[in-house]
Amino acid sequence: MSLVRNPFKTATLTIIWGWLILLVLAPTLLVVLVSLMPESTGQLNFSDLSPAVLWQGFLSNYGQLISPVYIGVFGHSLWIGLITTVICLVLGYPFAWMISRASPRLQPLLLLLVIIPFWTNSLIRIYALRTLIATRGLLNDVLMSLGLIDAPLRLLYTEEAVIVGLVYMLLPFMILPLYAVFEQLSRATLEAARDLGANGAASFRHIVLPLTMPGIIAGVLLVFLPAMGMFYVSDLLGGSRHPLIGNIIKGQFLEANNWSFGSAISVMLTMIMAFLLLAYYRSVKLFKREATL
């Protein structure tokens, strides 16, 4: 087929490769390079880079990463991400199962209701949440008029508010992959398990959990990875006291003007991501093999 000259093919491939190399590959490598440069202040200076200079930059930038101050901040951010992910999983798992067991007529509607928030502007959703939980917001009004509390609670600018915000933003990303695996889980499999004498707990442990594991892992990744970067959620709901990794990177670039250190943090974040994705592939392969045995 390709023995004939095909100008359309050549042009198409040139555009695609050009675009992706210039706008995906080059910037990614550039961030790695910047992370090795000695402290740079907004202006990138590539003129006097030598291996020795880069080595010095590497030591100082990545050395700063493992200083106790930043380890504490990263730990806190990872912790918030972890709690968010666990809450999403606990809320989303039964929910996805229930949707998959709803009547076929109802299912598209229920799914649409899950997808609508995904299509709504995320900033506006956070703003709406903020309006609701503000000190003189609706939630406090309701609680006070019900006589449950005497004085308004301070809900905004707390760690809990950031977690609630992240769960609110990311819950659909947990539900959708879980729904996809539950939909494929056939009733026949479960009935077979019951006929063979498995009780509810046993069939969950040995059948449902392994078969839905790829969905669980996909959902966990889709929640955990974005949660690290959504700086506007912690800005608007947590004030400045509960930063996520995203807030720290943003601060290094737009306020402290230390691009090298900001890049080093990003490289680390990307490595965590890559590691998790790798673990995902390994586990999916593993579970597929187990399922076919």
Added chain:
Amino acid sequence: MSLRNAVSLRMFSRCYMTLIFTLLYVPILVLIGISFNDSRNPFAWGGFSLRWYDKLLGNSNLMEAAVNTLWLGVTAATLATLIGTLTATALHRYRFRGKPLLNGMLFTVMMMPDIVMAIAFLALFIALGIQLGYFSLLVAHATFCLPFVVITVYSRLSGINPQLLEAARDLGASESRAVWHVLVPALLPAIASGWLLSFTLSLDDVVISTFVTGPTFEVLPLRIYSMVRLGLKPEVNALATLLLGLSLCLLVVSQLLIKEKK
């Protein structure tokens, strides 16, 4: 399972689903309600009014940012759709060197945290000496939308009979004519829903825009962001309601397109 257990399980299911949906929707619905409230105190109902919508139209900064955002969304989505459709076609139809690398780069764009992509774009534009503004936003938005278009179009391509295109070629059409007259019409619903998804993603983006925006071109999310940080502004509620309406329309259109596909 006994009948009584089954019934109570169903009741529990219903309650649980209602609860989750309530949690997802209450903030949005409250916001819509407030936007029509005449009173300045958001939670004391002062009667139905459109005064905040009126005030919104009078806020020229906000309106300018809205126009900018829509223009950016339309152009970025169009660019992403164009390149994304070409990419999906090439991945589906041609054998070429480096395909795994190409797939890998698309996957990277999709999975990479927004914040990392944002600083990568910023570093690139600064290194190349490109002025931050409309152009940098356009290129960045088109790039992060690209993989979503590729996936949407590619999944439709696998349902198309490849012999259709071969027939067109045998009848003497050049490759570009065959693609334009045979493939594109068959792919139209997927192309359209890819465009809508890109448009929505572009409108929604806060993280990447924060880094690659310039003083000459202000976009709506960033304008809202700086307004909201300072406190609650009633005209933002009106704007939010309008944006919600817009996204809802887009979602309905895209769902209809997907239905048509099947």
